[in-house]
Amino acid sequence: MGNEPRPLRADARRNRDRLLEVARGAFAAEGVSVPLDEIARRAGVGPGTLYRHFPTKESLLEAVVRERVRRLVDRAQALRHDEDPAAALFTLLDQVVEDAAAKADLVDTLAGAGVEIRTALTTDVTRLHAEIGHLLIRAQDSGAVRGDIGIADLMTVLGGVLYALRHLGAGATREHVVAILYDGLRTGAPA
Amino acid sequence: MGNEPRPLRADARRNRDRLLEVARGAFAAEGVSVPLDEIARRAGVGPGTLYRHFPTKESLLEAVVRERVRRLVDRAQALRHDEDPAAALFTLLDQVVEDAAAKADLVDTLAGAGVEIRTALTTDVTRLHAEIGHLLIRAQDSGAVRGDIGIADLMTVLGGVLYALRHLGAGATREHVVAILYDGLRTGAPA
Amino acid sequence: MGNEPRPLRADARRNRDRLLEVARGAFAAEGVSVPLDEIARRAGVGPGTLYRHFPTKESLLEAVVRERVRRLVDRAQALRHDEDPAAALFTLLDQVVEDAAAKADLVDTLAGAGVEIRTALTTDVTRLHAEIGHLLIRAQDSGAVRGDIGIADLMTVLGGVLYALRHLGAGATREHVVAILYDGLRTGAPA
Amino acid sequence: MGNEPRPLRADARRNRDRLLEVARGAFAAEGVSVPLDEIARRAGVGPGTLYRHFPTKESLLEAVVRERVRRLVDRAQALRHDEDPAAALFTLLDQVVEDAAAKADLVDTLAGAGVEIRTALTTDVTRLHAEIGHLLIRAQDSGAVRGDIGIADLMTVLGGVLYALRHLGAGATREHVVAILYDGLRTGAPA
DNA sequence: GATGAATGAGCATTCATTCAT
DNA sequence: AATGAATGAATGCTCATTCAT
Structure with a gap:
């Protein structure tokens, strides 16, 4: 199918993991209304990077x-x-x-x-x-x-x-x- | 003390009731994030009227x-x-x-x-x-x-x-x- | 010309005077941004009454x-x-x-x-x-x-x-x- | 301490300058009550951009x-x-x-x-x-x-x-x- | 791939003005 | 003539999403 998530580059993988980790904590502690910019900031990446991994807020929530x-x-x-x-x-x-x-x-x-x-x-x-x-x-x-x-x-x-x-x-x-x-x-x- | 909420005019009473009714339904169905403008719209009044009866969103929630x-x-x-x-x-x-x-x-x-x-x-x-x-x-x-x-x-x-x-x-x-x-x-x- | 301000009824005169008095103080103390509702309230009349005497905010300012x-x-x-x-x-x-x-x-x-x-x-x-x-x-x-x-x-x-x-x-x-x-x-x- | 405002990207700099320029003119000509949206519009940017550079109206005024x-x-x-x-x-x-x-x-x-x-x-x-x-x-x-x-x-x-x-x-x-x-x-x- | 600047619809709230009572 | 409820455009600000660098 070529549809399975091809292995990410190491740095991309690292960013994705960090975003998930931060999102987990943020959603847990502050609820789903935490701004994405805030999650990106805490993860040390730009909002654009967050978007690349999770094209919508819902998709991030889903992943968590x-x-x-x-x-x-x-x-x-x-x-x-x-x-x-x-x-x-x-x-x-x-x-x-x-x-x-x-x-x-x-x-x-x-x-x-x-x-x-x-x-x-x-x-x-x-x-x-x-x-x-x-x-x-x-x-x-x-x-x-x-x-x-x-x-x-x-x-x-x-x-x-x-x-x-x-x-x-x-x-x-x-x-x-x-x-x-x-x-x-x-x-x-x-x- | 003359401090009790004097009886509202008939039309005001009607609007207030309708607003509460709509708010009750809206908050129940969609959660507290329903826009006030939307509640006003559904009640058939302007946002200013909602404000007259409930000066903040919280006060509306409270009343409900x-x-x-x-x-x-x-x-x-x-x-x-x-x-x-x-x-x-x-x-x-x-x-x-x-x-x-x-x-x-x-x-x-x-x-x-x-x-x-x-x-x-x-x-x-x-x-x-x-x-x-x-x-x-x-x-x-x-x-x-x-x-x-x-x-x-x-x-x-x-x-x-x-x-x-x-x-x-x-x-x-x-x-x-x-x-x-x-x-x-x-x-x-x-x- | 019949255009001169016909003598007001006593109560209307009283309201007009009180409104001017309040407006004078309010504009002086708080600036022109004082809400008209506030001026009406302080004068003890409804905003509609204010409007009857001064059809726009500017007209009130002018009078003062x-x-x-x-x-x-x-x-x-x-x-x-x-x-x-x-x-x-x-x-x-x-x-x-x-x-x-x-x-x-x-x-x-x-x-x-x-x-x-x-x-x-x-x-x-x-x-x-x-x-x-x-x-x-x-x-x-x-x-x-x-x-x-x-x-x-x-x-x-x-x-x-x-x-x-x-x-x-x-x-x-x-x-x-x-x-x-x-x-x-x-x-x-x-x- | 690395705390100094790092050099802005060229486009950001341009926008910031334009916003300041517009704000200068607008405040001068119309007073501080000019709407921020209006300033943004005249500068050809969205209100969000204005906000990014000047998080409150006061901060814009201050900068000017x-x-x-x-x-x-x-x-x-x-x-x-x-x-x-x-x-x-x-x-x-x-x-x-x-x-x-x-x-x-x-x-x-x-x-x-x-x-x-x-x-x-x-x-x-x-x-x-x-x-x-x-x-x-x-x-x-x-x-x-x-x-x-x-x-x-x-x-x-x-x-x-x-x-x-x-x-x-x-x-x-x-x-x-x-x-x-x-x-x-x-x-x-x-x- | 990453960055962060830009976008713009959307929100709660305010208030001059209008109008039913 | 007075009242005060209703209106609705407008304001400062937020934030999910897009896109130039």
């Missing part, structure tokens, strides 16, 4: 998010055949939560719904859904997780939890928030 | 959010002495959820953290917290709701749920999302 | 300025036949300076050049020029005031002095500024 | 004024040790007048009072005051200039004269206006 999604997909795959299915699910959720807790405005944009996500990301998100779905079903089959919910429900709730974690009110703790989610997922809740 | 908060405070107060404390709490949560389900980027901005909330709103939000806190404690005392969480945890989770409901993924249902939250709040969840 | 000009014309006329022509001139200048010293952005707009002055004022300004011109010529004829300048020069310098008085630098005094002008006008300056 | 002030400081310094102190002072005043005659609403804003002047300019203005003050004292010591006035008086009067020159009434001449100022400054004027 994709990275995270892929990492989660990897983790989910590693847990695919875990012996304790419920533990596997909660371990992954722990990782998602861990990963996103400190992160930001994009993670929830992503996890929340896929609302604004474009084509390129769809594949990765779909795969993540599939992997988590696999873990969910195994956990449900084991009897430890309630059987009345589907993967879409879980993903939606997860988005909400990520959002909540980024907006922990004074006096609230991550542990409590996560505990409520986990207990709500488990069977054994009263009729 | 305040309306909702006050309604919830009223509802909470009506449940204050309900015979079944747990039922009272869940009834209020139902109402919050109902109210906010289709609504808003602001409600969660509100419930989520109080991120950008100014003086005028603080009072109302504080009162809402207090009322829900009262219901929570009564429900905990009755033994039906887990005792290890505080009002801050509940408000934070609630914010997350509202967020989730606004971003229901395809295949997810409001009932399932809410069920997970409610069961997570109840006692009886396994250790 | 005209008042001052007319008072000066009256004073000049009173000095027309004074026994000491030079003293008469300097007395009038004193009065102009006195009048304008505390005043403001309009006086110099006026005195400076007539730059922005419209038809209605022209007559009054012309009369003021004529009166001061008369005093100037008498003072020149008496030998006390330099003969090489004309009324236009004097008016221009006067505008500059008024301007200077409104912008007295720290450490400068009105007396010194005026002394320089007066001495510059007198004969007897060295060749 | 600073240029003039610095030129005058230079001229004053060249006259510091002139043999004829009174001639030196009047020569500088001539230059100020010459420079500003056709110019500007800002120059007088500057000379007049320092009304709106910010930090960056303060230094230059202070230096100009100091230089003119030096010339004034030398001229006074020589006996040719009246001893009862200070530098603040002179600067204030100078501001007024600049103002007057920009508002030369019909029939008035620059020579007459300046002659009045100069003679007012000289000794020998009658008591």
Whole structure:
């Protein structure tokens, strides 16, 4: 196809990496409204260079998010055949939560719904859904997780939890928030 | 003190109401970044008229959010002495959820953290917290709701749920999302 | 001609006077950029009322300025036949300076050049020029005031002095500024 | 420290110069209220470009004024040790007048009072005051200039004269206006 | 390939003027 | 005649995107 990203020159690669790194931090800390000029400045390149690597702001956002999604997909795959299915699910959720807790405005944009996500990301998100779905079903089959919910429900709730974690009110703790989610997922809740 | 907002002229009242209505919808659907000019346009008035009623964007946001908060405070107060404390709490949560389900980027901005909330709103939000806190404690005392969480945890989770409901993924249902939250709040969840 | 301002109703007269009074103070203190709404508010009337009396902002400005000009014309006329022509001139200048010293952005707009002055004022300004011109010529004829300048020069310098008085630098005094002008006008300056 | 304004690219330099030129003319002719967009338009650039060079309106004003002030400081310094102190002072005043005659609403804003002047300019203005003050004292010591006035008086009067020159009434001449100022400054004027 | 200057539509806000009540 | 709500053009400033160097 000649369509795959031909290997970049070393300096270009370096710039791209630095831009992603800076963007990750900036979006996480200040939200998606950070000006691109600012990201370029912090990365020590001109805005034109940023543009060469990411032709629109959205494409930069996408790249940042994709990275995270892929990492989660990897983790989910590693847990695919875990012996304790419920533990596997909660371990992954722990990782998602861990990963996103400190992160930001994009993670929830992503996890929340896929609302604004474009084509390129769809594949990765779909795969993540599939992997988590696999873990969910195994956990449900084991009897430890309630059987009345589907993967879409879980993903939606997860988005909400990520959002909540980024907006922990004074006096609230991550542990409590996560505990409520986990207990709500488990069977054994009263009729 | 003669300081109360004297009754508006009929046409002004009409415009103010229309502006609030449009703003409510616009903020809910598109987020707080909707241009004021756009809100004015949709309400069929000039930007100057919007300004006359709401001298800054924040004041408009505040007015929209305040309306909702006050309604919830009223509802909470009506449940204050309900015979079944747990039922009272869940009834209020139902109402919050109902109210906010289709609504808003602001409600969660509100419930989520109080991120950008100014003086005028603080009072109302504080009162809402207090009322829900009262219901929570009564429900905990009755033994039906887990005792290890505080009002801050509940408000934070609630914010997350509202967020989730606004971003229901395809295949997810409001009932399932809410069920997970409610069961997570109840006692009886396994250790 | 039926064109002269028919006598106003008592309340209208009162409003007009109050508006002029407020406008005088506001323009003097804050400059011509004071919003009309603000002037109306301070006068305790609606902007519509202001508009009824002064159909444009400029017309209000004009009215304020005209008042001052007319008072000066009256004073000049009173000095027309004074026994000491030079003293008469300097007395009038004193009065102009006195009048304008505390005043403001309009006086110099006026005195400076007539730059922005419209038809209605022209007559009054012309009369003021004529009166001061008369005093100037008498003072020149008496030998006390330099003969090489004309009324236009004097008016221009006067505008500059008024301007200077409104912008007295720290450490400068009105007396010194005026002394320089007066001495510059007198004969007897060295060749 | 590598902190000096690195040389601009040729095109940027050209734009910056053109903007300054246009701003100089516009402020001079129409006053400081000229819209920035208008200045940009006349310079043939977008408002963003203006912003790149001058991030606020005030900074543009400052730049325009600073240029003039610095030129005058230079001229004053060249006259510091002139043999004829009174001639030196009047020569500088001539230059100020010459420079500003056709110019500007800002120059007088500057000379007049320092009304709106910010930090960056303060230094230059202070230096100009100091230089003119030096010339004034030398001229006074020589006996040719009246001893009862200070530098603040002179600067204030100078501001007024600049103002007057920009508002030369019909029939008035620059020579007459300046002659009045100069003679007012000289000794020998009658008591 | 990199740079950073230029672009220009867009935003929140202001205010002289008009007009329904 | 007074009121004050509405209008809408205009302003200073921002920033994603484009393009000359």
